[in-house]
Amino acid sequence: MGEDLKALLRPDAAARVQSLRVAEGRATLVLDATGLDAAARAAMEAGVREALAGKVGEVRVAMMADKAEPSTTTNGPAAAPKGPRIIAVGSGKGGVGKSTLSANLAVALARMGRRVGLVDADIYGPSQARLLGTEGQRATAHEGRLVPVESRWGVPALSMAHLSNAGQAIAWRGPKISGALLQLVEGHWDGAEVLIVDLPPGTGDVQLTMLQRCKPAGAVIVSTPQDLALIDATRAVELFEKGGVPVIGVVENMAGYACPHCGEVSDPFGCGGAEASAQEMGVPFLGRIPLDIAIRREGDAGTPTAAGTGPQADAFTALAAGVAAWLDANP
Numbered sequence: 336m337g338e339d340l341k342a343l344l345r346p347d348a349a350a351r352v353q354s355l356r357v358a359e360g361r362a363t364l365v366l367d368a369t370g371l372d373a374a375a376r377a378a379m380e381a382g383v384r385e386a387l388a389g390k391v392g393e394v395r396v397a398m399m400a401d402k403a404e405p406s407t408t409t410n411g412p413a414a415a416p417k418g419p420r421i422i423a424v425g426s427g428k429g430g431v432g433k434s435t436l437s438a439n440l441a442v443a444l445a446r447m448g449r450r451v452g453l454v455d456a457d458i459y460g461p462s463q464a465r466l467l468g469t470e471g472q473r474a475t476a477h478e479g480r481l482v483p484v485e486s487r488w489g490v491p492a493l494s495m496a497h498l499s500n501a502g503q504a505i506a507w508r509g510p511k512i513s514g515a516l517l518q519l520v521e522g523h524w525d526g527a528e529v530l531i532v533d534l535p536p537g538t539g540d541v542q543l544t545m546l547q548r549c550k551p552a553g554a555v556i557v558s559t560p561q562d563l564a565l566i567d568a569t570r571a572v573e574l575f576e577k578g579g580v581p582v583i584g585v586v587e588n589m590a591g592y593a594c595p596h597c598g599e600v601s602d603p604f605g606c607g608g609a610e611a612s613a614q615e616m617g618v619p620f621l622g623r624i625p626l627d628i629a630i631r632r633e634g635d636a637g638t639p640t641a642a643g644t645g646p647q648a649d650a651f652t653a654l655a656a657g658v659a660a661w662l663d664a665n666p
């Protein structure tokens with residue numbers, strides 16, 4: 336199917352295809368945009384969409400460049416020197432893979448040329464330092480604000496795990512938990528256009544501070560396919576909607592298990608539940624990430640899956656393409 340679709344593209348576009356994945360009626364193309372200016376990228380993207388119109392239900396195009404560039408699609412806003420737009424990643428329930436997803440979403444966006452920062456707002460159970468391989472690195476403070484820690488993946492990050500002695504590094508303000516969140520969000524995110532904020536699970540103080548004080552541009556809700564996780568995800572969606580934060584969409588994580596020995600795919604937690612729930616709630620469905628032991632292993636090793644190649648990296652790229660398209664459509 337992928338090769339059939341590729342054959343429909345103009346040769347200049349076909350030559351730049353790095354990956355073409357078709358799943359659930361959606362084609363996700365990753366194109367190498369090196370050397371193309373904004374107008375050339377727009378023309379190429381429009382040409383791809385035109386060539387594939389009617390062949391699949393949806394076409395997502397992600398332009399990748401070797402190094403970060405201001406904007407990857409032409410209908411996006413001109414990069415203005417203002418604070419980053421916040422995308423909150425939440426879940427109703429713990430352990431659904433929200434942190435894993437936040438890290439990989441950030442890395443996949445960075446690979447597309449977006450300038451992304453990552454805030455680990457899981458104040459009491461931070462995991463981003465491990466996921467991005469920045470354990471042991473310490474954030475410094477400059478003029479009373481935290482300076483994010485650089486990672487190998489083009490994504491600077493701030494997490495409580497980066498503060499060796501939080502009480503001394505910065506002066507906490509207000510109630511400690513919301514003060515901690517604000518110090519992370521208000522760090523020196525110079526140059527970042529998007530800040531991915533990995534929230535703790537549930538709908539507690541950190542989420543309320545986020546809604547009231549940080550005004551996220553949008554929220555991504557992560558759920559596993561089980562009913563209980565989906566009920567909790569519904570609560571998370573409601574929280575953001577009540578707070579006036581648009582829900583960019585729901586992601587189904589740990590959907591379908593590929594046996595590492597025989598390759599057979601099974602659905603230990605069911606499949607498709609999040610898509611049906613998203614439909615019921617009237618929010619978009621952003622895609623599925625399979626349950627794959629490699630995702631866990633790579634997360635534990637601090638080498639995010641999205642930084643590599645293969646079907647699971649492509650799944651994160653597809654997700655990031657959906658988020659990037661939303662950002663461009665909602666400047």
Ligand SMILES: Nc1ncnc2c1ncn2[C@@H]1O[C@H](COP(=O)(O)OP(=O)(O)OP(=O)(O)O)[C@@H](O)[C@H]1O
Pocket residue numbers: 426428429430431432433434435436457460462535536588589590624625626627628629630631632634635
């Ligand atoms: N798609 C996946 N395939 C395999 N393992 C996964 C996947 N997603 C997450 N995991 C693993 O599941 C565990 C929980 O993931 P993670 O810490 O990202 O969840 P979380 O929702 O942020 O949890 P918490 O509520 O503790 O913050 C981790 O060990 C992680 O490596």
